[in-house]
Amino acid sequence: MPSPPFTNPLPKPVLLLALAVAATLLYAAGLHATLPRDRPAPRPGPAMIRDGHTALALRLAKQLAPASGNTTTTTPKDNVAFSPVSIHAALSLVAAGARGATLDQLLAFLGAPSAAALADSGRRVVHRVLADRAASGGPRVLFGGGIWSDASCGALRTAFRDVAVQSYKSEARTVSFANGPEEIAKAINGWAKKATNNIIDSIISPKDITAGTVLVLANAVYFKAKWDIPFESGDTQPGSFHRLDGSRVDAQFMSRTMYAAQYASCSDGFKVLQLPYEHGRGDADETRYSMYLFLPDERHGITSMVDAVTAGPDYLYAVLNKTAANTVRVTLPKFAISFNRNLVDDLRLLGLSLPFSAGSADLRGIFDKEWQAFIGKVLHKAVVKVDEEGTEAAAVTMIMMDGAGREQPVEFVADHPFSFFIMEERSGVIVFAGHVLDPTTN
Known part of the structure; x- marks a missing residue:
C-alpha cells in the first residue's frame, strides 16, 4: 500500500472511532495473533452474550457518530471515545436488581437470556478478559466497581450485593446524599481517579447529587499496552x-x-488494518489485544463506512476474518481524546426506556426495602491516548438513581475520518470505542 506524500494537503476531519471494547465471553483456545482468520467457532451460550456485547458497542458507535441521522449526536468536529464494556457492565448490574418488564427489556437490550447468565458472563469478562497481564509482559488492565447507597433506603439485597461483588468487583458504601453532597462527590471522584490510574480525576459534581438521589453505581476500566x-x-x-x-x-x-x-481492502469502500499490542508470555490464559483501524477509501466516507461496520456482529467478524498478511506502510496520527456525556437520551433512542421512567421502572431487587427507584443519569467519561509506544485508555460509567417517591428538583495514511477497534482477541470483545474528528483537540 503506497504511502501518500505529506506535501499533499489532507482533509481535516478526523473522525476516529476510538473503540474500547472489553471482553465477550468467548474463550477460543488456540487463537493466533492473526485473530480474525482463524477464529474458532464459539460455544452457543457465551457466543450469544458476546454478540450482545458487540451489538451494544456497534449500536452506540453509530448513535454517537456525527451525521448518523440522530438528534443527540456530536458535531462534525467532536471526537468521541467510549468503553462499551464499561457501559454494558453498568447496565448489567442494574439488571441484577430489576424485575418484571424492566428486567425483560434490559435482557433484550444487553443480549442475554437471563439475569443469571448476564452475571456469569460479567464475571468471566471481568476476571478473565480484563485480567491484568502486566507482570508477564502483557497489557496493564484494571477494572473495579463502586456502590454508594443512601442510608434511608436500608440495606442492599444479598443477591444484588453478591452479583456486584463477585461479578463486577464492586465495593458498597452507605452514605447520606442529602447531608453531604460535596464530600460524597469528592469521594467518588477520588475513587475514579485511583481506579483509572490518575487518567480520569472527576466524573461527578456536587450539583449532580440531588434531593432525590438514592443510589450511585459505578465502574472503571483502565488499559495501557x-x-x-x-x-x-x-x-x-x-x-x-x-x-x-x-x-x-x-x-x-x-x-x-x-x-x-x-490487512483487508473491503468491497464496501474501506480498509482494515490490525495493530497488535504486546501480550504476556508463558500464560495459557493470556489475553491478546489489538487495535483495528477502519479507514474509508473516500475522505468523507466515514458515515457510510460506520453504517456498514455497525450493521451487526456477524458483518463485523466476517470483515475481520477477511484480513490476510500484507506488507503495509501505515501512517497514523497521534491523538488524545477526552469524552464526557450523559447517555440517557442515547440509550432511550436505542430502545431502552423503562429503567429511566419514575412510573415504570421496577428495580425492587436492589434494596431490602420495597423502594421504588429509577435511573436519572448514566454519566460516561472516557480518555484514549495513542502515540509511538502504544495506547493508554480509561473510562468510568456512573449510573445515578433517584427515589420515585422523593421530591425531584428542577433541572494507513489515516489523514481522513477512520475508525478503530481495541479488541481482546481470544474473546472477541470490544473494549473501547469512539470517533475522532480532530486529533489535535481533546
Missing part, C-alpha cells in the same frame, strides 16, 4: 489532516512499514 512493534519517534512527521467540514489541521503522523500485517 505497548505496540508489539512500536513506531520510531524519529519517523514522526507533521502533516495535514482533513476534517469533515473541508478545513485542514496540522497533526503529528507516526509511520512505519509493517511486514506480514493483517
Whole structure:
C-alpha cells in the first residue's frame, strides 16, 4: 500500500472511532495473533452474550457518530471515545436488581437470556478478559466497581450485593446524599481517579447529587499496552489532516512499514488494518489485544463506512476474518481524546426506556426495602491516548438513581475520518470505542 506524500494537503476531519471494547465471553483456545482468520467457532451460550456485547458497542458507535441521522449526536468536529464494556457492565448490574418488564427489556437490550447468565458472563469478562497481564509482559488492565447507597433506603439485597461483588468487583458504601453532597462527590471522584490510574480525576459534581438521589453505581476500566512493534519517534512527521467540514489541521503522523500485517481492502469502500499490542508470555490464559483501524477509501466516507461496520456482529467478524498478511506502510496520527456525556437520551433512542421512567421502572431487587427507584443519569467519561509506544485508555460509567417517591428538583495514511477497534482477541470483545474528528483537540 503506497504511502501518500505529506506535501499533499489532507482533509481535516478526523473522525476516529476510538473503540474500547472489553471482553465477550468467548474463550477460543488456540487463537493466533492473526485473530480474525482463524477464529474458532464459539460455544452457543457465551457466543450469544458476546454478540450482545458487540451489538451494544456497534449500536452506540453509530448513535454517537456525527451525521448518523440522530438528534443527540456530536458535531462534525467532536471526537468521541467510549468503553462499551464499561457501559454494558453498568447496565448489567442494574439488571441484577430489576424485575418484571424492566428486567425483560434490559435482557433484550444487553443480549442475554437471563439475569443469571448476564452475571456469569460479567464475571468471566471481568476476571478473565480484563485480567491484568502486566507482570508477564502483557497489557496493564484494571477494572473495579463502586456502590454508594443512601442510608434511608436500608440495606442492599444479598443477591444484588453478591452479583456486584463477585461479578463486577464492586465495593458498597452507605452514605447520606442529602447531608453531604460535596464530600460524597469528592469521594467518588477520588475513587475514579485511583481506579483509572490518575487518567480520569472527576466524573461527578456536587450539583449532580440531588434531593432525590438514592443510589450511585459505578465502574472503571483502565488499559495501557505497548505496540508489539512500536513506531520510531524519529519517523514522526507533521502533516495535514482533513476534517469533515473541508478545513485542514496540522497533526503529528507516526509511520512505519509493517511486514506480514493483517490487512483487508473491503468491497464496501474501506480498509482494515490490525495493530497488535504486546501480550504476556508463558500464560495459557493470556489475553491478546489489538487495535483495528477502519479507514474509508473516500475522505468523507466515514458515515457510510460506520453504517456498514455497525450493521451487526456477524458483518463485523466476517470483515475481520477477511484480513490476510500484507506488507503495509501505515501512517497514523497521534491523538488524545477526552469524552464526557450523559447517555440517557442515547440509550432511550436505542430502545431502552423503562429503567429511566419514575412510573415504570421496577428495580425492587436492589434494596431490602420495597423502594421504588429509577435511573436519572448514566454519566460516561472516557480518555484514549495513542502515540509511538502504544495506547493508554480509561473510562468510568456512573449510573445515578433517584427515589420515585422523593421530591425531584428542577433541572494507513489515516489523514481522513477512520475508525478503530481495541479488541481482546481470544474473546472477541470490544473494549473501547469512539470517533475522532480532530486529533489535535481533546
